[in-house]
Amino acid sequence: MRVSRGIAALAVALPLLAACGEAEEPGPSMSTLTTALESGTFTKVDFVAKTDADAVAADYSDLTGNLFGKLGAPDVSATKPTFTGEGTDSAKSTLTWAWGLPGGRWTYESEVELRKTGEKWEFVWEPTVVAPALAEGRSLHVETVHQQRGEIRSTSGATLVADRPVVTVGIDKTLIDPVAAPAAARDVAAIVGINPKRYAKRVKAAGDKAFVEALSIRKPMMTKAKAAEIAKIKGAAMLNRTLPLGPTKEFASPVVGIVGEVTAEMMKKKPGTYLPGDLAGLSGLQARYDGQLRGKPGLQVAVLGDEGEVLKKLYSTDPIDGKPLAVTLDARLQKSAEKILKRVEPESALVAIRPSDGAVLVAANGADNKMNLATFGQAAPGSTFKAATTLAMLRKGLSPKSQVKCPAKATIDGKTFKNDSWYPQSGLGEITLAHAVAESCNTAMVGAADEIGHAEIASAAASLGFGIDRDAGFASYFGQIPEPAGETEHAADLIGQGKVLASPLVMASVIGSIQAGHTVVPNLVEGQVAKPSGVEPLAAAEADQLRTIFRGVVTDGTGRGLADVPGKPVIAKTGTAEFDRNGKRLTHTWMIAAQGDLAVAVYVDEGENGASTSGPLVEAFLRMANER
Template identity: 50%
Template sequence: MPRLPVRTPRRAVATLLGAALALGLSACEGDADPPDGAEAAEAARELAAALSAGDLDGVDFRATDGPDASAALDLVTEGMGETEPSVEVTEVVDGDDSARVELTWSWPVADKMWSYPVETRLTLVDDEWQAGWSPSLVHPSLKEHEVLALSTEGAERGDVLGADGRALVTARPVVRFGIDRSQVPERRAGAAAGQLARLVGIDVAPYVDRVEAAGDRAFVEAIVFRADELPARVEEGYELIPGVLALADELPLAPTPEFAAPLLGSVGEVTAEMIEEQPERYQLGDRAGLSGLQARYDEQLQGRPGAVVLARDEQQDERELFRVPARPGRPLRLTLHLDLQREAERLLAQVRPASALVALRPSTGDLLVVANGPGTEGYNMASFGQFAPGSTFKIVSSLALLRSGLTPDSPLECPDTTTVEGKQFENYDDYPSSAVGRIALRTAVAHSCNTAFVAQTGRLGADDLAGAAASLGLGVDHDLGFPAYFGSVPPPASDVELAADLIGQGKVLASPMAMAAVIGSVQRGELVVPRLLEQVEVSAPDGVAPLTGDEANALRAMLRGVVTTGSGAGLADLPGSPAIAKTGTAEFERGGRLRTHAWMVAAQGDLAVAVFVEEGASGSGTAGPILESFLRAAGAIGVGG
């Protein structure tokens, strides 16, 4: 939490007052008449201004001089850090040769104002008003040899909660390992740092440099381990290294280091850039959200630190003068399902290429899973990836063809190859020969006949695909409160481009989340807008043609055919409600070689799922087994089908 930095003397900021205070608190020189009350009040105001500025050099005191009083004031107040007070005169009661003065001190502490009165007396000596110095001039309860000390109290960070209020990110025990410079001789510090670095597996040279450059009382942290993941070699070996400390602590962490990591983000020490951009909020050593949702909603999660002002004597005995309680952060409530997210990540853990799995509830749009495999290397491919959707896009193309006048039983030609404006298109390598020739649209969908779809370019206008996509939640942006890509269906520049778009190639792009929304919209019978954060309201976009009941029924029937007779046969024996599905591959080039993305989307009951593998053999062969296993696990957990 933000901490108040070490104070520098405030005398340096008093230049504007210096000239005015140089005259001290004197009455008008040469005035033979006794000073009046107005002069006492003016002297009191000058004293208040000098105390506010932290510069008493120009003030006359009865038993000391101004510079000594300034040094004493600095000593009393330096523990307040850079917190600047204001001091005002609230009452002056003038006597014959003295005046009782009440001053009000006000300090901004945390998000409150600490205000209190101080009473002092000005004495007229040789026509000059003189003040009396003591620590009680700063606070009425301060005694000799007592000073003020301000410290912050960290606020408890808000949890990130998932479905049913289960904690996704909460304070979990950790152990911090580092070198305590006060416990190791300077000549041995570097060697000890090197031993610790090798033991815990971090780069040796940079850590040695940090330890050697640190002060002789510093604790230089090397690494933080989760308490339940502490390696045995570290636990058994750290005590043999001089100066090493293992400190128990708690940090806001997810159940595992991998759990929704690209989405949730991390919490750690603030960077130099963060301090530079928001110096009033962050100080060196503070912890804050560094990425993902932890960074975007840091202010909500972080809460407000508290503060306490103490009177401290030379023996370090303390008593409390003022306190502002810390205000804990507010939780961030998500729709993620803890068990389903972990199951998805378990299934993706063994997939070597980049991969993602997204699952949502068609009835509400609630995102239950936003999972990325280790091959994504920390990139949130699940909700923000931008890839050609391949034949899964034929769900959209089928809706556009239905709107053009076709029905699921309309006959289409499905040759092995077809040509559009000189560009040849063909079916995938193991396309079944039994589904070649004159077939119904439903058969073309079930077996994913490219040539049948490509041949329909003449039936569609430039905006028909985009309109159908929008009705299913693809290609229309929304602010969901986190990075989300809904896809793109730009107007085709030619019939060749339209032909490629019809089979999910061309310039059509989608994320796994967007494709989960597409099949979820079919399952629900109306457009589904994904939803992750309970505090962010989402709604269907304006100006989008709604999916009709007849269209939804036709699409569901054709996608059910994918399972019963086509490439999604692996889902045919799922327990529970009948599943609908669509598989797909999309070609792309990398390193001079033609490769394929592997896709599969499916819906069962109140669960819609998209699986994407950046490089795979086929949708049914690569993505299909992952999706099938996930649906079976979801059924066992009691979600979806």
């Protein structure tokens, strides 16, 4: 049977109370009661009159409202029963309740009455047992008072990521038969463009009263036609809310990250920090600096009436707003870079830094990237790594005008190295080091393998900011040049193949270091600059020679496409790195360039070569950057 609120005669057997005015210890029966209140299950409580324990549990569930779902189970303890009135057939015990909250606990007391019937003591059930303020038709309800999440701003103070209006589309399982919910979920998924099978699975697994989010859509992008389609689906719901978003959908998304409802894994990892439904950073900077950005939500526990109206507030805490995070991104340059990459079909990335102080101005990823390639990608840099090889050769006493040999082929320990198919015949033979770099002669570089050891190439790379791992305060990869397995691999390292790996971030640092004349340490988050130690400084004379050599790439070499870019002189280097994928020989393409106080690296996962694939993207970016 269904137990109504205010039931007065639900009983549990208790030990006889002492005749001296104070009952005996609560004993097993009182602990059984408190255990039942903590679990919400009363099947082990010894009720008399064959009262339905399931009905008691249902009544208790109504009285506690959403507290179990939001706060978890309470801790309940009981005092020894004491006699009440003149006789010895009634007693009472004080219950102490403690509900866990993020960063604290909400505690209060209530009373339970005991009555003697025959030789047994019975537990009297009333709504006030759960909380003194409860009465017939009332229930407890906890509500989060949302705080203002901190904005992500540029170091100049401009707002980059802030709360913006969205329409959250999902399935409200209270509006549909649970059996029909998965089919409705697939229909919704098809409209908003997410995986129907996965979304239907999530909806099926959710509770019968859950709202399962499909996707949050920026309000300006929610067309009337799309809203009308969604509205026709039974069980579908659209909620107006705000979420921390950048000025565009793509804006540095993999780097900045996203904000969403906390996951079960997050709640388990940080117990007592979150409540179900709380918003938190799930990836990128939003996750890394969630403690700063998130602040702390407030809570309000209230007594609700029959119509859900608030009758009395029992407990409340004020929200604490999050603090802003300052980053070096330039909104104009970032959006322009992302616009440029939109026309690139393969995965791609563009990073731009300010060489004078290492500020990361752009960290753009292609629209179809599966991961954050801009700052955390790992691919062979090809001939762009010749910047490090050239520095190592300068440190061996060569100069831009020194003569080096550039044969059509070079054999190292049985492995034959060749120049790229487009390498000009006029560039073969004895040529200057500057000419070898300008036309990107592979054989000239691998020919230096006997003179330049692994330690020397690694040291030269480090002077340009390459290969020095550190925590920069954001997801970043600074490249690797591990000890080679043999002479062939060492030779391959000198042309950016072998086991050398780089990210666009670190390659922008390499050309930026040449432009600035010192080792550039890229930084994105204000106050988070981790300078590497033990790195041989880039000498002023070395930087001058490198700028001369890499200016020649633009005036007389593979970077000729940048020769007419307006503004200050441009230095650059192209790169192509072969790799195998699904049985096919393909090429990564690169170009790094610097102009004035701007250094840029562009990477395309699959292309023809650095000059023809990545070069036009660099040119477009530099031309756009010059427009003010």
